[in-house]
Amino acid sequence: MKRSVSALAALLALAPAALAAPARAAAGPAVGLSASQGGTGGSITVTGSGWRPEALLTILICGQSVPSRGVTGGTGSCANADGRAVTTDARGTFRRRLPVAEPPVPCPCVVHVATVTGAAAEADAAFQVAGHAVEPLPPEAVSGRLSVLTDTRLDGTDGLLTRFGAPAYRTLVFTVGNVGPSPVKDPVFRVGTSHGVFAPQWDEQQWHGTLAPGGRARIALPVELPAGAHGDYTVSLEYGGRVLAEQPWGVDRPWGVTVFWILACVVVPTAVFRLGMTVVDRVRPRGPQGRRARRPCPRLPGLFRHPPRPRLSRPDTAPRTAAALPWFTPDTDRGSATETDAP
Structure with a gap:
């Protein structure tokens, strides 16, 4: 009986802790600060709980941001040079000293903590940098906050003209949700295409509609590459200064252009040669009989002549009779005349 009472008392003692653990896990990542404001040159202590165990985090001071809407300008509005990195322990907690630095944009400011690898997670805590300018938030940050909910994809295929250097077209399809407290009307997205290490070329496109x-x-937005583009490209989607998604795009080499230039290098010289020969044939002087005079070829006497063939005499087996010629008469026979006139 005493053992049953002791076991029941132990269960009752552990029940609040067991119920509190799921509550803390459901609350998600949290960030705490040792001070709500500080000046440049000082430092504060940043603590966190509810993070993934053994996770690598970055800690930054960012401007033009509030905890309810996050970092509206992306990491470009943070003091990246003075940021710190920390790894959570087995319970998902951390403690780190952070120097106070002025962000490149005005306040309101926050201490922004986000994961580096693995599942994305972030949390913010309001912080005031003493002596730093304060300006109202941009309209897109006040109206709402958009976030990509599903993976993006590029729809479309290359046509025959693309093989000959025509611009390649795709459609960037994605699903966004309004995670802010206010509706978003007619948001303007920036679609950029980058090749290799070069910076993206941005194109602003507006979507007509309202997101409560x-x-x-x-949403589907068109994407176009310049004529003759080929290789590995990256399509980026940006809204409110934050990159929402990136999608790779591999473009095949336009082999039709290569074949065209090979044919041009063969056909054009042949056509020029035939045209030149036609002109030479027309301007060539003509001979006395109306034919075009041809340049005589030099001959070397006796060089290409064949030696005379020897004739073989055959013995005559039958007597030959000479045919009488019509102009041959006895009066003109020199032998007859000699015998008659001889003394």
């Missing part, structure tokens, strides 16, 4: 808080929409 908690709402979602399927």
